[in-house]
Amino acid sequence: MPRTLASGSSQNGRRGGWYSPACAIIMATVETRSLTKRYDSTTAVDAIDLAVREHEFLVLLGPSGSGKTTLLRMIAGLETPTSGDVLVSGRIVTGLPPRAHNMAMVFQSYALYPHLTVAGNIAFPLQAQHMARDKIDSKVEWAASLFGIGHLLARKPRQLSGGERQRVALARAVVRDPVAFLLDEPLSNLDAKLRASAREELQQLQRRLGTTTIYVTHDQVEALALGDRVAVLDHGGIRQLDTPQRVYAHPVDRFVATFIGSPPMNLVASDGMEIGFRPEHFLPDDVFTADASLERFPLDITRIENLGADRLVYGVLAPPQPPVKVISRIPCTVNVSPQPGTRHMFAVRRADLHHFDTSSGTSLSVAEGVT
Amino acid sequence: MSALSATLGRPDHETSDTPDDDRRLGAMMLAPALIYIALLLGFPFLLSIWYSLTDVTVGSPMPHFIGLENFRSVVANPTFWQSLRNALVFTLVSQALVVVLAKALALALVRDFPGKWLVRLLILLPWVAPISLGSIGWLWIFDPVYSIINWTLRAIGLFGPNTWPIWLGQPDLAMASVILVDVWRLLPLATVIILAGMQGIPQDLHDAAAMDGAGFWRRLFRIDVPLLMPVMLVALLFGIVFTLTDMVIIYVLTRGGPYDTTQVLASLAFFTGIQGGDLAEGAAISLFLFPLLVAVVTLLLTVAHRSEVT
Numbered sequence: 001m002p003r004t005l006a007s008g009s010s011q012n013g014r015r016g017g018w019y020s021p022a023c024a025i026i027m028a029t030v031e032t033r034s035l036t037k038r039y040d041s042t043t044a045v046d047a048i049d050l051a052v053r054e055h056e057f058l059v060l061l062g063p064s065g066s067g068k069t070t071l072l073r074m075i076a077g078l079e080t081p082t083s084g085d086v087l088v089s090g091r092i093v094t095g096l097p098p099r100a101h102n103m104a105m106v107f108q109s110y111a112l113y114p115h116l117t118v119a120g121n122i123a124f125p126l127q128a129q130h131m132a133r134d135k136i137d138s139k140v141e142w143a144a145s146l147f148g149i150g151h152l153l154a155r156k157p158r159q160l161s162g163g164e165r166q167r168v169a170l171a172r173a174v175v176r177d178p179v180a181f182l183l184d185e186p187l188s189n190l191d192a193k194l195r196a197s198a199r200e201e202l203q204q205l206q207r208r209l210g211t212t213t214i215y216v217t218h219d220q221v222e223a224l225a226l227g228d229r230v231a232v233l234d235h236g237g238i239r240q241l242d243t244p245q246r247v248y249a250h251p252v253d254r255f256v257a258t259f260i261g262s263p264p265m266n267l268v269a270s271d272g273m274e275i276g277f278r279p280e281h282f283l284p285d286d287v288f289t290a291d292a293s294l295e296r297f298p299l300d301i302t303r304i305e306n307l308g309a310d311r312l313v314y315g316v317l318a319p320p321q322p323p324v325k326v327i328s329r330i331p332c333t334v335n336v337s338p339q340p341g342t343r344h345m346f347a348v349r350r351a352d353l354h355h356f357d358t359s360s361g362t363s364l365s366v367a368e369g370v371t
Numbered sequence: 372m373s374a375l376s377a378t379l380g381r382p383d384h385e386t387s388d389t390p391d392d393d394r395r396l397g398a399m400m401l402a403p404a405l406i407y408i409a410l411l412l413g414f415p416f417l418l419s420i421w422y423s424l425t426d427v428t429v430g431s432p433m434p435h436f437i438g439l440e441n442f443r444s445v446v447a448n449p450t451f452w453q454s455l456r457n458a459l460v461f462t463l464v465s466q467a468l469v470v471v472l473a474k475a476l477a478l479a480l481v482r483d484f485p486g487k488w489l490v491r492l493l494i495l496l497p498w499v500a501p502i503s504l505g506s507i508g509w510l511w512i513f514d515p516v517y518s519i520i521n522w523t524l525r526a527i528g529l530f531g532p533n534t535w536p537i538w539l540g541q542p543d544l545a546m547a548s549v550i551l552v553d554v555w556r557l558l559p560l561a562t563v564i565i566l567a568g569m570q571g572i573p574q575d576l577h578d579a580a581a582m583d584g585a586g587f588w589r590r591l592f593r594i595d596v597p598l599l600m601p602v603m604l605v606a607l608l609f610g611i612v613f614t615l616t617d618m619v620i621i622y623v624l625t626r627g628g629p630y631d632t633t634q635v636l637a638s639l640a641f642f643t644g645i646q647g648g649d650l651a652e653g654a655a656i657s658l659f660l661f662p663l664l665v666a667v668v669t670l671l672l673t674v675a676h677r678s679e680v681t
Contacts, residue, residue: 078578098581111579115597115678124593125583172583182582 028089028179028212029054030075030103035084037070037236044070046236047084052180055210057203061223062233063259068216069184071233075214076182077101088179099128104173108185110165112157118144118168119153125176143175146205163194170205180212187222199225220260224248232256254361257354263312265354266326268297273364276354279312279329284336285347294347297321299328301340308332318343422654429648441655450631450639451656458635460546462614465553469610470603472554473561474596480562481569498559506623509552513538513624539625542632549633552620557613561606568602569595597678604675611667615660636660 034047045067052058060068073079075086077098085094086101093101104125112121122143126136144150147167157165166186173181186202187195203226206213217223223230224244231241232255240252251257251265257276258264265276275295285296298318305312313328328346330336338344355364423441425434445451480491497505512519515537524530538548572595580590596603618637621627627634627642634642636659644653 073578076578076582078581098578099584099586102584103582105579105582107575107579109573109575111573111575113576113579113594124580124585127593128584128586128589176584 029087030180030212030214031087031090032071032075033085033087035071035074035086036082037067037074037079038082043236045074045081048236048238050231050238050241052212052214054212057206057213057215057226057228059223059227059230060214060216060233061218061220061227061230061260063218066233067236068218068233070236072105072182072184072214072216075101076103076105078105102178103180103182104176104178105182105184106166106169106173106186108188110157110169110186110189112165112168112172114157116156117153118149118155118157118160121157121168122153122171122175125172129176139175143171146174147171162190163198166190166198170202174205174209174211178211180214181206183213183215185217185219186215188217188219195222202226220262224260232259234259250363250365251354252363254356254363257356257363263327263329266324267356268317268324268326269322269358273358274356274361276356277348277352279327280310280331281348281352282326282328282346283330283334283348284328284338285345287334287336288347288349293350295350295353296345296347297326298343299326299346300343301338304338304340313338419654419657422651423658425651427650429645429650434651437651441652445652445655445659450634451636451659453631454627454634454636454639454656455659457546457631457633458615458637461550461553461633461635462611465550465557465614466607466610468550468554469557469561470607473558473565473606474599474603476558476562477565477569478591480566494562495559497555498557498563502556502617502619503623505556506552506620509548509555510539510624513548515540540629542629545625545629545633549620549624552624553614553617556620557610561610564602564606564609565599568599571602572598600678601675604671604678608668608671608675611671612664615664615667 030052032048032050034049035045036043036047037045048067048071050058050071060071062068070079074081077086077093077096077100080095085092087093088101088103113124116124119140122140123136126139131139140153141150144153147170149164149167149171152160152164152168157168160168166189169186183202187198190198199222215222215226224247227244229241230244230247232239232247234255240247240256242250247256248260251260254267254274254276258267261278263279265278266282268275268277277295282297285294288294298321299313299315300318301313301315303314305314309332311330311332313330315326315328317324317326330338353365356362357364422434424436424438426437426440427434476494480487480494511517518538520538521530521535525534536544539545576594576598577590580594585593615635616637618635618641621633621635621638622641625633627638636656640653640657640660643656644650647653
């Protein structure tokens with residue numbers, strides 16, 4: 001496992017200094033044991049074993065219909081699993097109401113109570129705990145200041161912008177010191193610019209609070225940027241659970257390889273298996289140094305997109321390779337200018353090649369123990 | 372919008388008589404409803420105002436203007452005041468019950484369970500059945516000799532040999548009985564209205580409240596009821612208007628008796644104007660309902676509008 005206990009505890013130490021007295025550190029692990037959810041004939045979540053560590057930011061990444069939201073809702077207690085168990089800090093909470101799970105959730109729609117003010121929204125979970133009024137006030141103030149929404153407390157949700165609503169939803173989640181945060185695509189309703197800054201804030205916040213977090217998204221950029229670990233889901237099962245770096249650099253199968261990365265990994269059938277290589281590794285062969293160990297591919301270039309920082313070169317492999325459509329991503333710092341309509345020799349370093357079993361799709365590279 | 376684009380696209384004189392001109396189309400669409408209201412509601416309303424200012428009776432249909440004489444005699448009549456009081460009790464008690472029960476019923480019906488459609492259909496039946504037929508059914512249920520309630524309760528031992536309530540013959544029981552029938556009658560409509568309103572609340576809000584640790588009562592009174600307030604007020608408004616103006620239940624079950632203890636304004640107007648033949652005074656009584664209803668409607672619509680959140 002790439003993450004050592006030592007790195008985890010050093011983060012704890014860093015967090016310790018930050019804490020305000022209003023907020024207690026709650027240590028919690030969240031675990032599922034062969035958790036399964038079936039609807040009639042379809043299996044939404046198929047016997048998932050998942051262990052989320054204390055303080056961890058775990059991202060559930062998958063296409064729509066992969067079961068990630070159902071998994072999250074079962075962990076929250078909003079859905080009853082067909083079989084299997086959910087454990088919070090080792091205690092089985094399966095079948096208990098959400099209240100007993102004591103987790104806070106941020107919904108994609110934010111789910112703010114439209115008839116309550118911002119202050120009323122943030123105070124709601126505390127009122128449900130029958131907390132004293134003056135204590136509620138100070139906690140609401142603390143949570144609002146954490147997100148810079150102190151000046152909005154008297155407003156109703158409909159008077160807020162998307163970004164402000166999202167902060168209110170986060171403040172409502174943070175205010176009651178839950179054992180874990182569950183975030184269901186919390187950034188997907190924001191525009192691109194806001195999303196990038198919200199992503200950064202979210203990560204900083206989680207690092208500071210140290211609360212175990214499970215984050216559902218279909219956006220691989222969010223997943224790779226935010227997660228301590230990323231669980232890639234497909235058809236109700238976890239295909240790979242690893243650090244973002246390893247999920248990207250060492251996908252365990254063809255699904256993970258093509259789902260993560262934009263543009264996706266190129267796949268070429270060769271010698272009874274499939275060779276995969278990422279577009280940014282697939283460059284004109286004159287770019288590489290002479291001593292590099294290369295796999296060469298002649299490419300008929302069909303189209304070039306200039307994205308500013310990169311150029312995307314679309315083309316079809318030429319004989320002797322099978323005629324497969326592939327993409328190359330050339331950084332603007334590389335001084336070559338292939339032209340559409342021409343044939344150009346492209347290459348990939350052998351170390352950057354991935355090998356997949358044609359029928360099962362599992363990676364042969366990982367099995368070989370490639371670092 | 373289409374008028375605007377038409378104006379932009381063509382010279383002005385062409386737009387005024389094109390078939391998709393919004394103002395003409397709007398007027399045409401509104402016309403049937405307006406004509407209907409004018410003929411069936413406006414005309415009788417104006418007629419009753421005119422009648423109330425005359426001495427017209429069934430026997431002498433030539434009206435003579437006598438000013439506010441009818442209103443003076445109505446106000447002097449203790450039966451009128453009793454009817455007004457009865458109408459308010461009848462309406463307020465039955466509608467309070469309807470709103471609470473409809474909300475409870477809607478809560479039960481919003482969940483999924485086998486045979487849900489059948490239960491919904493059965494609950495709607497009292498509303499679909501003609502009010503007079505339903506009331507006649509209740510007349511038999513409350514019958515002084517054959518009352519199925521009394522016989523059943525005696526059979527299971529809850530009524531002793533000397534207990535035999537005359538449901539429609541004892542003043543308090545009679546009022547309770549007509550209220551019961553009114554609740555039975557209006558519950559389906561209110562339930563369906565509230566059910567529709569509940570389905571308009573996003574599931575995320577219920578989930579969020581559950582995640583926030585709110586129990587059943589907190590979710591009900593802090594989330595559900597405030598969000599449903601506009602819809603519940605509309606249901607209440609319908610109920611109040613239907614109950615205040617309805618006389619069929621009273622007419623069939625008690626005819627206002629015993630001793631006018633269930634007499635309401637609508638039934639009193641009917642008995643005075645049609646059966647008693649004094650059209651002018653009947654019209655005057657019925658007109659007392661008008662300011663009452665206007666006040667109720669204005670109040671409820673204002674509150675409903677204010678409690679809208681989105």
